[in-house]
Amino acid sequence: MTETVVAAPNPRRWLTLAVVGAAFFMTVLDVAIVNVAIPSIQLKLHTTPATVQWVLIAYSITFGGFLLLGGRMADLLGRRLIFLVGLTLFTLASLICGLAGSIGVLIAARAVQGVGAAIISPAALSIVSTTFEEGADRNKALGIWGALGGSGAAAGVLFGGILTKYLGWEWIFFVNVPVGALVFALTPIFVPESRADMPDRRFDAAGAVTVTGGLALLVYAISKAPDVGWGSARTILLLIASAVILAAFVLIELRGRAPLMPFSIFRIRSLLGANVVGFLLGSVIFADFFVLTFYVQETLHWSALKTGVTFLATAGTTVIWAGVAQALTTRFGPRPVIVAGLLVLAASMVQYTQIPLHGHYWPDLLPAYLAFALGLAFAFVPVTIAALAQVAPREAGLASGLINTSQQIGGAIGIAIATTIFRTKAKDLGFTPAGFVSGYQDAFWALIALALIGAVAAFILLRGVRREDVVEQEPAEVAV
Numbered sequence: 397m398t399e400t401v402v403a404a405p406n407p408r409r410w411l412t413l414a415v416v417g418a419a420f421f422m423t424v425l426d427v428a429i430v431n432v433a434i435p436s437i438q439l440k441l442h443t444t445p446a447t448v449q450w451v452l453i454a455y456s457i458t459f460g461g462f463l464l465l466g467g468r469m470a471d472l473l474g475r476r477l478i479f480l481v482g483l484t485l486f487t488l489a490s491l492i493c494g495l496a497g498s499i500g501v502l503i504a505a506r507a508v509q510g511v512g513a514a515i516i517s518p519a520a521l522s523i524v525s526t527t528f529e530e531g532a533d534r535n536k537a538l539g540i541w542g543a544l545g546g547s548g549a550a551a552g553v554l555f556g557g558i559l560t561k562y563l564g565w566e567w568i569f570f571v572n573v574p575v576g577a578l579v580f581a582l583t584p585i586f587v588p589e590s591r592a593d594m595p596d597r598r599f600d601a602a603g604a605v606t607v608t609g610g611l612a613l614l615v616y617a618i619s620k621a622p623d624v625g626w627g628s629a630r631t632i633l634l635l636i637a638s639a640v641i642l643a644a645f646v647l648i649e650l651r652g653r654a655p656l657m658p659f660s661i662f663r664i665r666s667l668l669g670a671n672v673v674g675f676l677l678g679s680v681i682f683a684d685f686f687v688l689t690f691y692v693q694e695t696l697h698w699s700a701l702k703t704g705v706t707f708l709a710t711a712g713t714t715v716i717w718a719g720v721a722q723a724l725t726t727r728f729g730p731r732p733v734i735v736a737g738l739l740v741l742a743a744s745m746v747q748y749t750q751i752p753l754h755g756h757y758w759p760d761l762l763p764a765y766l767a768f769a770l771g772l773a774f775a776f777v778p779v780t781i782a783a784l785a786q787v788a789p790r791e792a793g794l795a796s797g798l799i800n801t802s803q804q805i806g807g808a809i810g811i812a813i814a815t816t817i818f819r820t821k822a823k824d825l826g827f828t829p830a831g832f833v834s835g836y837q838d839a840f841w842a843l844i845a846l847a848l849i850g851a852v853a854a855f856i857l858l859r860g861v862r863r864e865d866v867v868e869q870e871p872a873e874v875a876v
Contacts, residue, residue, distance in 0.1 A: 409527045411586045413537050416520035417544050419483055419579045422572055423513035424548030426455065426490075427682070427807075429556035431689050432700040433565040440565065443499040446623070450503045453619045458510030460804040461612030465604050467518030467797020468656050471592040472599060475523045475793060480583055482515025487576030493569035514800075521796035525784045526590050532726050535781055535866060539722025542777030543715045549685045550711035550769075557704020592790035603648050603656035610641035611801065615808045622815040661791055661798075666730070666865055669857030670783035671802040673734060676850035677775050678803030679810025680741060680843050684768065686811050687818065687843075688748070688761075691836050695829055696755055706757055709765040710772070717773035722781070729863035730778035730785075734854040737774025742847035744768040748840040753833050775850075782858065785866045810846065814839040 406412065430437075430451055438448040470478040489509035496502035524541060528534035559567040617634035624630050649655040662668045685707075692698045692706065724733045744767035751760055783799035784792070818835030825831025 405529060405533065406527055406588070408586055409533075409537075412527050412588070413524055413540060415579055415582045415586050416479065416523050417541060418575065419479070419486075419516050420520045420541070421544045421548055421551075422575055423459075423486065423516050424545050425552040425555065426509065426513065426572070427459070428549040428552030428685055428689075429559075429568050430455070431686070432553055432556040432693065432703050433560045433568050435693075436560055436565040436700070437499075437502070441496075441499045441502065447499055451499075451506055453616070454503045454507040455510040455513075456619060456804070456808055457612050457615045458507045459514045460615040460801065460808060461608050462511050462514035463518055463801040463804060464611070464657065464794075464797040465608050466515035467522065467793040467795075467800070468600075468604075469515070469793070470519035470522050470796075471790060471793035474589050474591045475519050475526070476583060476587050476589040478515055479519040479523065479587070480580065482512045482519060483576055483580055483583070484512070485509075486512030486516060487573055487580070490569045490572035490576065494566040494573075517800045518793055518797035521780075521784075521800070522792035523587060523590070525787070525792040525796065526789050527588070530785065531866075534784075535722045535726045538781045538784070539718050539725075539777050542721065542773065542780050543718030545780070546681075546718060546772045546776040547711040547714040547769075549681060550707040550714065553685065553689060553707040554704040554711055557700040557702070561699065561701035590789075592793070598654040600648070600652055600654055600656040603645055603652060606641050606645035606648060607656065610638050610645055611805065613641065614638040615805065618808045618812045621812050622819055626816065657794060657798075658791075661787070661794060664786050666782040666785045666858065666861045667787060667795060667798070669854065669861065670730075670779050671798055672857055673738075673775075673850050673854045674779050674783065674799050674802040675806035676846055676853060677738070677779060678806030679813070680738075680847050680850070681772065681776075681803075681810075682807030683810035683814040683839070683843055684745065684748075687814050687836055687839050690818075691751060691755075691833070692761075695753065695833055695836075706761065707765070709762060710769045713766055713769035714773050717770050718777050721773045721777040724774075725778040725781050725866060727863070729861060730782040730866060731854060731858040731861055733774055733778040734782070734858065735851050737771045737776075737778070738847050738851035738854060740767060740771030741775060742771075742844045742851070744771055745840050745844050745847070749837045749844070751833060751836060751840075753830055771847075781866050782861060785861070810843070813842055817842055 434448055434451065437451060438445065466482065486509055489505045489512055492505040493502055493509060496505060524537055528537045556568050559571060613634060617631055617638060621631045649657055649659060689703060692703050721733060744764045747764040755761065780799065784795055787795040817839040818832060821835030821838050822831040825834060
């Protein structure tokens with residue numbers, strides 16, 4: 397006789413989320429935490445502004461380039477195993493960054509740190525996706541995940557300012573070491589191992605090399621375009637080369653028996669829409685914090701500490717609104733919440749287009765900081781939920797790598813666009829403080845346009861993604 401019983405959820409699932417969430421937050425933090433320390437690093441290591449920027453670029457290149465590979469490795473080789481590999485790389489590289497006595501060592505260690513982060517992020521998100529049953533429970537977990545990711549950039553500026561002011565720039569890297577060691581110790585206890593159930597487990601080496609090389613080259617070309625010019629032969633050739641390599645990746649995947657990225661995954665409407673919107677959302681979020689950091693430090697001459705503390709308004713309230721965002725997504729589906737979030741983001745940045753030469757925290761920035769936090773939570777959380785809805789467990793790592801890649805590549809492009817706009821305007825006006833402020837204002841108009849395009853994309857591409865696609869399904873039954 398066959399009896400059916402309902403599979404019980406993992407009783408330690410929230411502890412699992414806490415462990416992998418801590419590592420994920422650490423990687424997101426490191427995207428922004430270095431920004432406020434760049435002047436101190438330049439002074440201490442006796443380098444030039446052009447060279448010190450590679451501390452940021454090196455991390456972005458490897459982070460954006462290895463995300464898709466990291467996600468698929470997690471599916472094939474074991475999510476906990478790959479998570480631990482990435483955590484080890486990230487932690488050791490952080491230690492070397494803090495100990496670096498030369499700019500060359502620091503840049504090299506940052507590149508390795510980016511590889512570690514690119515492995516951690518999709519592996520951690522796929523662990524969450526496979527630990528929590530699809531539905532309200534997973535949506536709550538992804539709401540917390542969205543709060544960590546959405547507030548990470550603002551929190552990075554906050555912590556970067558505090559650590560640089562009181563302990564020195566080295567501690568923006570040293571702080572990762574005890575956190576990484578603690579997470580490493582807790583992972584075998586609270587994080588279960590899982591891997592994709594696939595008949596063919598061969599590793600697609602050619603696909604891995606081409607997608608990683610193509611994405612890394614793309615991020616590099618975009619990152620350097622504001623310095624050398626978008627129309628320069630160097631930028632054009634690099635973009636063409638990245639396009640050729642990525643085209644080769646597509647051909648390899650279409651013909652391969654065990655592709656790194658089976659394109660059939662894009663038949664999932666919610667995943668396709670979430671990645672398009674996530675790309676645009678990433679461009680807005682990263683560029684917004686980047687331009688604001690430049691404004692308050694270079695124009696208003698705020699210290700690293702003051703810069704960091706002021707961003708607490710965004711980081712703190714994003715966490716609060718994230719819970720509301722996941723509840724609304726569970727109730728109404730992702731589409732209306734994402735559209736509302738992107739419209740709020742666009743509205744909040746209208747105030748930034750009026751920032752004055754001699755601005756103040758109140759009333760020039762704080763209202764927009766608070767409104768931006770609301771829009772950030774309402775857009776980021778449901779995008780993450782939609783990106784993983786209806787995805788089979790065997791493709792959880794791939795889906796996680798895709799949404800992370802979309803956001804990171806979008807962020808690189810958003811920063812490059814904003815930087816090009818404000819530098820061009822500043823150059824036309826003689827590189828005066830007023831010229832830079834005018835350039836920042838123009839950059840925010842461009843970010844408003846990107847947010848509005850994202851809202852339209854969400855409205856069109858997520859049409860047909862129903863509430864039922866992201867809310868609780870019937871419990872799984874197991875024959876015994």
